[in-house]
Amino acid sequence: MFADLSRSGGLLAPFRAILSEPGPRHMLILALWNGLFTLIMKIGSSHSSAIFFFTMVILGEFIFFSFMLWKNKLNPLTPFRENPGICLQAGLFWTLGLSLFFVSLSMTLVAYASAANRTHVLFVVILSHFLLREGDIRKRLLGCILMLLGIALILVPVG
Secondary structure, three states: OOOOHHHHOOOOHHHHHHHHOHHHHHHHHHHHHHHHHHHHHHHHHHHOOHHHHHHHHHHHHHHHHHHHHHHOOOOOOHHHHHOHHHHHHHHHHHHHHHHHHHHHHHHOOHHHHHHHHOOHHHHHHHHHHHHOOOOOHHHHHHHHHHHHHHHHHHHOOOO
């Protein structure tokens, strides 16, 4: 109906892409790590001081990303020197998002908080179409709708 299956390789093309292309494989690994670390954040924030654990998560992510930049022979401080205002805004929004995610982790189950956290993809697709002029929004919106339906199946109680 929405997708031209003759050009895309069929319905199993995304699963074949996991085996043949590094991008989808990396995204699958990222999703698995994200689930694992969300569970660790829930356990850590419920069994220790939430503020301490939140600070350790931010510090750990900063150290990890700085190491990754250094490993790729990039200076971790270059973005802060070149665009301090943008880095400050991004940091503030990221901290706000992580703070709200920690609050949701403390109030509900990990699966619910993680599913609700994934709704950001809809905003990314819509804003990338308008701000970055990315084309073919129909396929991306179809993917977003399917993901949001999956999220709704997790979040909405049945029966």
